[in-house]
Amino acid sequence: MLSSLLLFELKNLIKAKWIFFYAGFYFLLVEALYYFSIESSKVFISLLNIILIVIPLISIIYGTQHFYNSREYIQFLLAQPIERRNIFLSNFISSLIATIGGFVLGCGFPLITHEINDSIILAISLILSGILLGGIFLSLGYYISNLFDDKAKGLGAALIIWFFLCFLYDGLILGVLYYFSDYPIEVPALIMSMLNPNDLARLFITLELDNSALMGYTGAVYKNMLGTFWGIISTLTLMIVWLVLPFMLSLRKFSQKDF
Amino acid sequence: MIKFNNISKTYGLNKVLNDVSIELNQCSINTFLGPNGSGKTTLIKILLSLVKPDSGNITYYDKNVINDVSFKNNIGYMTQIANYPDNLTANDLISLVTKIRNTNPILKDELIDRFYLSDALSKPLKHLSGGTKQKVNLLISLMFDSPVIVLDEPSVGLDPQSVKILKEYILGLKKNGKTILMTSHILQDVDELSDNMNVLMEGNLVYSGSKNSLINDTNSKNLEDAIISIYTKGNLC
Numbered sequence: 001m002l003s004s005l006l007l008f009e010l011k012n013l014i015k016a017k018w019i020f021f022y023a024g025f026y027f028l029l030v031e032a033l034y035y036f037s038i039e040s041s042k043v044f045i046s047l048l049n050i051i052l053i054v055i056p057l058i059s060i061i062y063g064t065q066h067f068y069n070s071r072e073y074i075q076f077l078l079a080q081p082i083e084r085r086n087i088f089l090s091n092f093i094s095s096l097i098a099t100i101g102g103f104v105l106g107c108g109f110p111l112i113t114h115e116i117n118d119s120i121i122l123a124i125s126l127i128l129s130g131i132l133l134g135g136i137f138l139s140l141g142y143y144i145s146n147l148f149d150d151k152a153k154g155l156g157a158a159l160i161i162w163f164f165l166c167f168l169y170d171g172l173i174l175g176v177l178y179y180f181s182d183y184p185i186e187v188p189a190l191i192m193s194m195l196n197p198n199d200l201a202r203l204f205i206t207l208e209l210d211n212s213a214l215m216g217y218t219g220a221v222y223k224n225m226l227g228t229f230w231g232i233i234s235t236l237t238l239m240i241v242w243l244v245l246p247f248m249l250s251l252r253k254f255s256q257k258d259f
Numbered sequence: 260m261i262k263f264n265n266i267s268k269t270y271g272l273n274k275v276l277n278d279v280s281i282e283l284n285q286c287s288i289n290t291f292l293g294p295n296g297s298g299k300t301t302l303i304k305i306l307l308s309l310v311k312p313d314s315g316n317i318t319y320y321d322k323n324v325i326n327d328v329s330f331k332n333n334i335g336y337m338t339q340i341a342n343y344p345d346n347l348t349a350n351d352l353i354s355l356v357t358k359i360r361n362t363n364p365i366l367k368d369e370l371i372d373r374f375y376l377s378d379a380l381s382k383p384l385k386h387l388s389g390g391t392k393q394k395v396n397l398l399i400s401l402m403f404d405s406p407v408i409v410l411d412e413p414s415v416g417l418d419p420q421s422v423k424i425l426k427e428y429i430l431g432l433k434k435n436g437k438t439i440l441m442t443s444h445i446l447q448d449v450d451e452l453s454d455n456m457n458v459l460m461e462g463n464l465v466y467s468g469s470k471n472s473l474i475n476d477t478n479s480k481n482l483e484d485a486i487i488s489i490y491t492k493g494n495l496c
Contacts, residue, residue, distance in 0.1 A: 001358070001359060004355060004358045004359070005355070005359075008344070008347070008351065008355045009344065011346075011347060011351070012344035012345075012346045012347050013346075015346035015347065015383075016346050070344075071342075072338065072340050072341075072342035072343075073342060073343050073344055075309055075338060076336075076338055076343065077359075078307065078308065078309045079307045079309065079331060079334065079336040079338070079409075080331055080356060080359045080360065081328050081329055081330075081331040081332045081359065081360060082328065082331075082359050083328055256311070258270075258304075258309070258310040258311060259304065259309040259310065
């Protein structure tokens with residue numbers, strides 16, 4: 001049953017064509033960066049900065065908006081003999097495939113093509129962090145839209161969370177580090193950066209890039225403590241936790257929600 | 260056949276339904292009437308498990324059906340607003356619902372002919388007019404020949420010819436043993452179709468009974484006067 005619902009929703013999203021525009025945007029971006037840059041490391045840094053801001057924004061807004069726009073369709077499905085869990089899963093997974101698919105098509109394939117004989121590991125890491133960030137922020141978007149019945153409030157909350165995690169959070173960490181600079185606060189700094197998926201994605205890539213100047217103070221601490229195989233595994237695990245946690249909370253909320 | 264037993268529901272501080280009990284019999288058309296926000300749609304949503312009641316239950320042949328997914332196999336539901344994924348066609352939607360129900364939509368062809376839908380089914384839903392979408396909505400709710408039909412404002416958006424066809428069809432369904440539950444603000448529809456009327460005001464059931472009893476009990480000349488009288492005077496239960 002889940003597969004029928006999933007195929008139906010995917011077919012609808014593919015026919016909406018926005019995925020192809022989204023993929024096209026990334027494709028043009030990657031090609032333009034390679035065209036204008038001499039070194040591929042600069043392409044990675046530029047792409048990383050774009051991915052860290054654009055993917056979270058698009059994913060969180062799409063997740064929130066899509067859920068609100070599907071409300072009547074969800075009500076229609078809820079009146080059919082089908083478990084709530086399957087309705088939520090089909091809606092979420094189809095959105096996940098659409099947003100991540102657009103990114104992989106537009107950014108992933110050209111990046112791998114350019115780096116096949118050069119920095120392939122770095123390219124794969126960048127794509128992987130983009131995929132995880134997309135999933136995390138989509139999951140957050142779904143949680144927000146399940147939490148607020150009012151669309152305007154939901155979209156507002158989504159934008160605030162995006163702005164906080166992508167911009168304000170690092171400022172707060174820097175403030176804390178500056179304020180407590182006389183104390184050994186590496187471990188608290190590490191814990192604080194674990195609480196932000198955006199920081200985790202940045203660190204995941206910069207650990208691969210080996211460019212500590214770009215990492216900021218928290219990144220440097222992270223590299224020192226987790227710049228190993230197990231460090232990378234821990235970072236990925238934390239990102240997966242960041243994806244699964246809001247997803248599980250949304251599923252729970254959806255199962256109890258009044259429509 | 261279907262019993263709503265002491266249903267109460269509160270949204271925040273707003274009590275939407277207050278200890279409502281209603282019984283619906285087989286071969287009958289039952290209307291839920293009331294001003295906007297009186298709790299009609301919430302009651303239907305509770306029947307369909309779209310909304311969870313704070314207290315009370317609903318039984319279908321004495322079996323509690325709150326949160327019973329399989330019970331929905333017995334219901335054909337027409338939503339108030341037809342808003343489906345609009346890049347797909349009505350045919351896609353019909354095939355999805357048929358897969359979900361795993362039942363042959365035995366009345367599909369008959370309904371397509373009756374509502375002149377054959378040309379519309381292969382077009383993306385976004386290209387259909389509001390009225391045609393509403394007919395697709397009707398088609399999906401009726402095509403499985405379900406024993407219980409729930410229609411939330413069924414004639415809204417339909418042209419007069421389709422409304423006439425729909426009314427005839429609903430009366431035919433009753434003759435065939437269906438239990439029909441509908442909400443409507445259009446008193447002419449209620450007058451022509453309804454066997455039992457349930458009037459809700461601010462979440463309370465203020466009248467439940469036949470149309471003629473309502474007219475007699477309120478000393479009114481017709482249904483319109485009776486409804487206005489009950490809206491202004493309040494409880495007759």
